[in-house]
Amino acid sequence: MAVKGGGTVSQGVTQLERRGETRGGARSPVPGRRWSRSDTKGWIFVGPFLAVFALTFLAPIGYAAYLSLFRAQAFFGTTEFVGLDNYVDVFTDDKFWDGSLRVVLFLVVQVPIMLGLALVAALVIDSARLYASSFFRLVIFLPYAVPGVVAVLMWGFMYGTNFGLAADLNDLFGTSIAPLSKNWMLASIANIVTWEFVGYNMLIFYSALRTVPDDIYEAAALDGAGALRTVLSIKIPALRGAILIATIFSIIGTFQLFNEPNILRTLEPNVITTYYTPNLYAYNLSFGGQQYNYSATVAIVMGLLTAVIAYAVQLRGTREAMK
Amino acid sequence: MTRRVSTSPLAPRRSPVLTVLMALFLVYTLVPLVWLILSATKTQADLFSSPGLWVGDQFAFFSNIRETLTYRDGIFLRWLANTLLYVVVGAGGATLLATAAGYGLAKYRFPGRRVVFAVILGAVAVPGTALAVPTFLMFSNMGLTNTVWAIIIPSLISPFGLYLMWVYAADAVPDELLEAARIDGAGEVRIFFTVVLRLLAPGIVTVLLFAVVSTWNNYFLPLIMLSEPKLYPLTVGLTQWSAQATGANAQPVYNLVVTGSLLTIAPLVIAFILLQRFWQSGLSAGSVKQ
Numbered sequence: 001m002a003v004k005g006g007g008t009v010s011q012g013v014t015q016l017e018r019r020g021e022t023r024g025g026a027r028s029p030v031p032g033r034r035w036s037r038s039d040t041k042g043w044i045f046v047g048p049f050l051a052v053f054a055l056t057f058l059a060p061i062g063y064a065a066y067l068s069l070f071r072a073q074a075f076f077g078t079t080e081f082v083g084l085d086n087y088v089d090v091f092t093d094d095k096f097w098d099g100s101l102r103v104v105l106f107l108v109v110q111v112p113i114m115l116g117l118a119l120v121a122a123l124v125i126d127s128a129r130l131y132a133s134s135f136f137r138l139v140i141f142l143p144y145a146v147p148g149v150v151a152v153l154m155w156g157f158m159y160g161t162n163f164g165l166a167a168d169l170n171d172l173f174g175t176s177i178a179p180l181s182k183n184w185m186l187a188s189i190a191n192i193v194t195w196e197f198v199g200y201n202m203l204i205f206y207s208a209l210r211t212v213p214d215d216i217y218e219a220a221a222l223d224g225a226g227a228l229r230t231v232l233s234i235k236i237p238a239l240r241g242a243i244l245i246a247t248i249f250s251i252i253g254t255f256q257l258f259n260e261p262n263i264l265r266t267l268e269p270n271v272i273t274t275y276y277t278p279n280l281y282a283y284n285l286s287f288g289g290q291q292y293n294y295s296a297t298v299a300i301v302m303g304l305l306t307a308v309i310a311y312a313v314q315l316r317g318t319r320e321a322m323k
Numbered sequence: 324m325t326r327r328v329s330t331s332p333l334a335p336r337r338s339p340v341l342t343v344l345m346a347l348f349l350v351y352t353l354v355p356l357v358w359l360i361l362s363a364t365k366t367q368a369d370l371f372s373s374p375g376l377w378v379g380d381q382f383a384f385f386s387n388i389r390e391t392l393t394y395r396d397g398i399f400l401r402w403l404a405n406t407l408l409y410v411v412v413g414a415g416g417a418t419l420l421a422t423a424a425g426y427g428l429a430k431y432r433f434p435g436r437r438v439v440f441a442v443i444l445g446a447v448a449v450p451g452t453a454l455a456v457p458t459f460l461m462f463s464n465m466g467l468t469n470t471v472w473a474i475i476i477p478s479l480i481s482p483f484g485l486y487l488m489w490v491y492a493a494d495a496v497p498d499e500l501l502e503a504a505r506i507d508g509a510g511e512v513r514i515f516f517t518v519v520l521r522l523l524a525p526g527i528v529t530v531l532l533f534a535v536v537s538t539w540n541n542y543f544l545p546l547i548m549l550s551e552p553k554l555y556p557l558t559v560g561l562t563q564w565s566a567q568a569t570g571a572n573a574q575p576v577y578n579l580v581v582t583g584s585l586l587t588i589a590p591l592v593i594a595f596i597l598l599q600r601f602w603q604s605g606l607s608a609g610s611v612k613q
Contacts, residue, residue, distance in 0.1 A: 041511045042431025046439060049424035049485065053443065056458065056477045064457035117348075124345055129338040136345050138599060140352050145591040147540035149558040150584040153565055154355045157362070157581070158375065165358065165375040195355065207603075259542055266566040286456045287547065295456050303454075 061303075067296035079293065086297040095275035096298060100305070102186065103255055103277050110190040111250045115243065118198050122205035122239075123231060137206065141199035148196060152263040155192045156180075160267075180268045189260045197253070201246045208242035209235060244317035248310045255306040258283065278302045359588075362581045363387055370577050387582040394579055399586075401553060402560040406539060408471065409556055413478030414534035421481050421534075422527055425488025426519055430496060443482065459547045473548035474556070478538045484530040491526035492519075528601040532594065539591055557587045 068086050070079040090096050121140060125133045143151065158165040159179035166179050179188040212234065220230050258279040265272040265280075274288060275281035278298060285295035358375055364387070369379025391399050428436065458477060459468065467473045496519055504514045520527070542558040549555060552563070561583050568575035595602070 039431045039433045042427040042433035042436070044511060045423040045427025045431070045515065046433075049420040049480070050439065052420060052476065052479045056480050057454065058442070060454045060457035060461055063461050064454070067457065067460070121345070121348060124341055127341070129336070129341050130345060131337055131339075131342045136349060138596065139349055142356070142592060142595065143352060145536060145595045146356075146588045147542070147558055147591075149540070149542045149562055150588050151355070153561060153580060153584055154359050156565075157577070158355065158358055165354075168375050195351070199352065203603075263562055263565070266562070266569060282456055283547070286459070292456070292460055296460075299454070299456050 064296040064300050067293050068300055070293050072291070072293060086294055087301065089294065090297050090301050095273075095281060096278060096301075098273075099275045099278045099281050100302075103257060106186060106190060106257065107251060107254045110193060111247070111254060113190075114194045114198050115201055115246055115250065117194070118201035118246070119205055119239070119243070121198070121202045122209060123235060125202070125206055126209040126235070127227070137203070141203050143196050143198075144200040146196070148259045149263060151192055151196050152260050155188070155195070156264055156267055159188055180264065180271065182271050185264070185268070185271050189257075189264065192260050193253075193257075197250075201250075204242050204246050205239055208239050212238045240317070244314065247313055247317070251310050251313060252306055255279075255302060255309075359581060359585050363578075363585045365578065365581075367575070367578045370581070383578070384582075387578050388586070391579045391582045391586065394576065398552065398560065399557075399583060402555050402557045403586075405471075405554060406556040406558075409474050409478065409541065409545075410535055410538045413475045413538040414531060416475070416479045417481040417484060417534045417538075418527060418531045420479055421484030421530055422488050422492075422520070422523060423515065425485050425490075426492040426496065426515065426523065428485075429489050429492040430498070430501065443485070455543055455547055462548065468548050469551050469554065471554060474541070474545050474554075477544055478534075478541065481530065481534050481537070484534055487530050488523065488526055492523060495522050495526065525601055528598065532598060532602050535594070536591060557583070561587065 069081060069083060071082045071086065072079050121136075124130055125137050130136060161167050161170065161178050161180075166177065170176055178184060216234055217230065220234055225233065256279055257277045261272050261276045261280055262283070265276070272280075274284040279302065282295045282298040282302070285291045285298065289295075354376070361376065361378060362370060364382055364384040365373060365379035366381050366383045366387075369381060369383070373379040427433075428439065462468050462473050467476070500518065500522075501514060504518055509517070539556075540558065541556065542562075545554075545556050545559045546562075549559065552560070555563070561580060564576055564583065565580045567573065568577065
């Protein structure tokens with residue numbers, strides 16, 4: 001998964017903005033004078049970031065949108081304007097939907113498992129009932145430092161029925177499970193992704209738990225709340241924001257699923273199709289088929305779908321927080 | 324808000340049952356890494372003939388490393404140097420840009436600030452990989468593909484880093500200090516480099532560490548941007564070695580892929596262990612505000 005940390009900003013930014021509003025002193029100090037001279041100088045610091053941002057984010061988005069309106073002509077090597085025809089094609093493209101449904105299946109199964117494990121681990125580590133808890137925290141986080149590519153290569157080898165651990169386990173139990181076969185592939189990918197990111201999410205939850213003030217726990221203990229009651233009534237509600245952010249991260253990451261299937265494809269080209277995930281599809285359209293315009297359309301549709309789903313989750317999450 | 328110093332207010336008894344359950348979790352985390360270390364000590368023949376979680380007949384660790392570093396005229400070292408270049412310039416630049424911009428957004432109320440919010444917010448919702456193909460086509464038109472710039476320029480933007488620095492700078496840099504420096508006649512840029520950077524140091528280490536991880540692990544971008552193997556980073560190079568095990572002219576070098584993988588992850592894992600004090604405190608600073 002490429003940038004599992006990409007989506008965090010939107011959430012924080014809106015909240016930060018709101019915070020800035022309430023903290024009156026931070027706004028222009030003298031009423032009537034809108035911007036002080038030094039305020040305008042903020043551009044010195046923000047400008048360089050924005051310039052590179054425009055080149056690497058805004059320009060490609062614009063370029064993709066432009067490309068998606070054209071189609072290459074078979075014999076002339078030129079392109080013609082086709083309006084929204086490419087979009088119509090994407091929405092009726094079985095390959096696109098095949099990949100998208102696979103990603104959605106992945107999303108509803110893998111993400112709850114991963115975040116559930118991360119949540120339990122964070123609660124246990126925070127509970128102080130563990131021996132050597134800081135050691136656990138560090139080690140469980142470590143896979144995050146392992147490049148995704150290496151993680152896939154390692155698991156790919158271990159999944160192998162020739163010299164991998166799968167062979168050893170099958171010998172041991174007398175089974176014949178092939179993790180890289182058609183039936184098991186998606187679960188095998190889910191396991192790799194879980195292994196890579198469960199510790200990262202654990203750390204997000206753990207950091208949020210650490211910010212709960214002590215007095216709340218003391219008050220709960222005085223009221224006779226047991227450990228489970230404390231978890232349900234204090235810790236889980238305190239984690240709501242972190243869970244929301246981790247969920248949005250994971251949704252964005254899942255929709256971008258590429259590295260794992262692309263590398264495993266070299267091992268099992270017959271199991272993983274060129275359109276196994278939408279991202280793989282967009283990649284293969286461009287670099288296997290030179291269908292740049294159609295590929296750009298797939299990329300834009302995926303981007304919009306991701307944004308809509310992430311936004312819906314965020315909206316739902318904030319609404320529940322208001323209750 | 325009082326920060327908790329001890330892990331728990333009432334220090335409940337430690338539980339062996341929970342510790343054992345978490346130990347299972349630990350095993351799951353560690354098995355692949357132990358497998359990798361053990362496998363790096365095996366010859367290619369032993370990889371097939373010995374159990375995955377046990378040693379092979381021969382101890383080939385050092386010969387594997389030698390072979391990895393010298394295979395195909397030492398291309399692995401070239402990939403390592405490329406990775407270091409991308410990490411130093413890319414992650415270093417990303418940290419500098421994110422720090423300056425985060426500080427600028429946190430401490431100056433300049434006109435257009437809201438537009439900056441809206442634009443970054445909207446663009447970040449677009450998945451990074453959806454941008455990759457258009458970025459490739461655009462860079463291709465600009466003649467940037469198959470150069471180091473195709474990797475470095477997109478690495479310079481870290482939205483997560485910007486967010487973290489923004490949150491961090493809002494609290495870590497007192498407005499009074501900036502005012503005092505201005506009264507002393509210091510320019511804004513000078514204030515940033517002499518006063519502000521020092522105050523932001525813990526946040527900067529965190530942002531740098533995460534930027535290093537993402538550039539070190541970068542795979543998709545170099546995969547599409549580069550066709551010249553001499554420019555590959557380690558990640559793309561390793562997958563190329565792995566892929567040569569199949570196909571018409573198969574030349575499997577499993578032992579080199581395994582040893583190369585171990586050499587690739589070692590620096591990051593060591594950095595995370597040594598710098599844990601920094602990134603753990605930096606991350607909690609970020610989460611306080613959520």
